[in-house]
Amino acid sequence: MMARHKRMVMVAAIVVGVSLAAFLGTKAYQGNVMFFFDPSQIAAGEAPPDKRFRLGGMVEKGSVHKTAGTLDIDFVVTDFCHTVPVSYSGILPDLFREGQGVVAHGRLQNGKFVADEILAKHDEKYMPPEVAKSMKDKPTAAGNAEACAKLGKA
Amino acid sequence: MIPELGHFALILALILSALQTVFGLVGPTRDDPRWLGVVRPAVAGQFVLVSTSIGALVYAFVNFDFSIMYVAANSNSALPTFYRVTALWGAHEGSLLLWAWILSAWTLAVAIFSRHLPQSIASRVMGVLGFVSFGFLLFTLMTSNPFERLPLEQIPADGRDLNPVLQDPALAIHPPLLYMGYVGFAVAFAFACAAMLEGKLDQVWARWTRPWTTFAWGFLSIGIALGSWWAYYELGWGGYWFWDPVENASFMPWLVGTALIHSLAATEKRGLFKSWTLLLAILAFSLSLLGTFLVRSGVLTSVHSFAADPTRGMFILGFLVIVVGGALSLYAWRAPLLKSPSGFDWTARESFLLYNNILLVSAAIMVFIGTMAPLIADAIGAAPVSVGAPFFDLMFPLFMLPLCVLVSIGIHSAWKRGKISASKRRILVGLAVATGLGLLFVFAAYGGPSKWLTPIGTVVGIWIIVSSLFDPVDRLRRKLTLPRAIVGMTIAHMGLGVGLIAISTVESYTVERDVALAPGETVALGRYAYRFDGITEIEGPNYAGVRAEVTVLRDGRPIEVLHPEKRRYWVQNSVQTEAGIASRWNMDLFAALGDDLGAGRWSFRAQLRPLLDYIWLAAGMMALGGGLAATDRRYRSPAPAATQETSAPLTPEAA
Secondary structure, three states, rough: OOHHHHHHHHHHHHHHHHHHHHHHHHHHHHEEEEEEEHHHHHHHOOOOOOOOEEEEEEEEEOOOEEEOOEEEEEEEEEEOOEEOOOOOOOOOOOOOOOEEEEEEEEEOOOOOEEEEEEEEOOOOOOOHHHHHHHHOOOOOOOOOHHHHHOOOOO | HHHHHHHHHHHHHHHHHHHHHHHHHHHHHHHHHHHHHHHHHHHHHHHHHHHHHHHHHHHHOOOOOOOHHHHHHHOOOOOOHHHHHHHEEEEEEHHHHHHHHHHHHHHHOOOOOOHOOOOOHHHHHHHHHHHHHHHHHHHHHHHHOOOOEEEHOOOOOOOOOOOOHHOOOOHHHHHHHHHHHHHHHHHHHHHHHHHHHHHHHHOOHHHHHHHHHHHHHHHHHHHHHHHHHHHHHOOOOOOOOOOOOOHHHHHHHHHHHHHHHHHHHHHHEEEEEHHHHHHHHHHHHHHHHHHHHHHHHHOOOOOOOHHHHHHHHHHHHHHHHHHHHHHHHHHHHHHHHHOOOOOOOOOOOHHHHHHHHHHHHHHHHHHHHHHHHHHHHHHHHOOOOOEEEHHHHHHHHHHHHHHHHHHHHOOOOOOOOHHHHHHHHHHHHHHHHHHHHHHHHHHHHHOOOOHHHHHHHHHHHHHEEEHHHHHHHHHHHHOOOOOOHHHHHHHHHHHHHHHHHHHHHHHHHEEEEEEOOOOOOOEOOOOEEEEEEEEEEEOOOOOOOOOOOOOEEEOOEEEEOOOEEEEEEOOOOOOEOEEEEOOOEEEEEEEEEEEEEEEOOOEEEEEEOOOHHHHHHHHHHHEEEHHHHOOOOOHHOOOOOOOOOOOOOOHHHHE
């Protein structure tokens, strides 16, 4: 009887522990998972106004403005249909370049995306998978309104 | 000619691995000495052949044979000789070859050191290893042949160079050590399969399996630590662990492997947890396989490359299904036959090992979910998500802190009916000492806690160290023998304590600033200050760049000079940051050089990371402890002991 009693207590303890872990895990997951949006989705108002998310696209050519002597930088992320202005203060990853894919973490403030992290990747040819996917059904160069219209987002 | 020789050797090795599988697995059921006699020569022959193959590829690298596609893609005439050799595992094809070679070396070691084992078990173990080897060699030859030649008109004058981030001494030895760990779990896996095929699993089996598993675990510990060290100084932005999918891929087998070596202890000493041990052995190797493939096939870095190379992806899936599915089916069929004696107190050592296993496996499941969630979301067409470090940072301590507390208590427990209350005094003394020392440390050295984790982590870390020392010190005082197994266990557990203290301290007291500095300007970090002295141009064998000179001052007096660099590698035209780091006994001084910001200013990342190096010391201690425990005398005695455990420790402090 004693052994059985003890085993019951142990099983109950494990069940409680697992439920607690699952509950906290779900909480942590919901709080820390970050969704991905491209400029067209932001233009359509799909991005959350008060939550951090991931913005991905191409760094528009000629859009990078650095304030000399400071860490402040402004640039524009485009998916060739819509654009989002981005501001960032910090050190840029080695592979950040105009005309290349980029993923930034941050939040929207007054129509501007304030980034707190710009993702660094190891590989020159590497395209962030989410950006690759987002760009797949987009035109390949700016000013192609027809292709954007076809997407129904223009 | 030489590369073709290597290719041919690889094909012969594939044939030998098939023979090794068939004779190793079928031989024991026929009980024919001629069948069984084939296995060991096949193992030796395979090792020689795969070595020949790897030698041929090294030869092609060292002699700039750019007609080989793999060499042309990963080497260059300006690449130093050392990196031309390590470029061998710089990409997918060569890594697989290295994997196959390390597997053949482990199998050779099994062939040599298994002579005192019953022949049927040894054959089956080698048969299973032969099958794994067969799969890998076939995969290499069919989808990832490193010896593939380029058509004559496509042979480049020079190679595309090794990825600059891989041109580093730590990364040169990181993959081989990691693979030593991964592949080592193949031996534990093979022992598990052999036991299931044999239909018999006793304490002697656990004694055979334990040293192999512990060795593999030790190698994996060092391999992961080296990878973390490399990421810290080579990826350029500080930080020692990013919960990156590639890191998690190596961490999951480590967590399960840690559970396995503890579960094996219970199986060896008390004949317990038999089927659980088998399951963990299967799981540890499955996760190793998954890790290798996830990293190597590019599934994780880019979800889409899976589809981009359907043959590779399908082969990987197929092989995983056969190995994991086969082993699990065997398990479902055989495990119910295994009976473990039940009956132990819930504060006995068996119970503490059980708690250890529950927490470690739960942590592994948590890491698995966090790592795979983006892949699964993509597969089912849900919105793309990413699970970042905050998730893991929040969840991981939930499993690890209870585990560490239980380690401090469980160390004092005894087998069977031993109640932990018998060691109440030791536990309380240890806790009191740890609380005193821990709080003294936090307040005296750092002026108080900055996060809730700091005092808890530090106190528990010291508690583990103090608790570990009770038993060995007691043995020495009573002039008892101190077996290597106990010394090893003590060092490994102390390593855990050291690691916990170091991680708590680093996470709480790291000072970090990104700044723009002109020559002569200073940035203050508490008592310390970084002064940017100037910048010079540098030129290396295959790169050019700039090097900054940064003087670190403490209380206004210079103590170190750092030289962070920014290199541009010519061939791939890629920029690489080399951090400037000074490791002192109590902290790392770290500076990374960013961009030329104009107006004479450069961007810098300046960091002070207290006790950072002790994290790697901790991994080293765990590996050393594992190595000592695995070479304990009782594993070396050729006469297999009786099945019945006769030397069950009677005192609570005995292991």
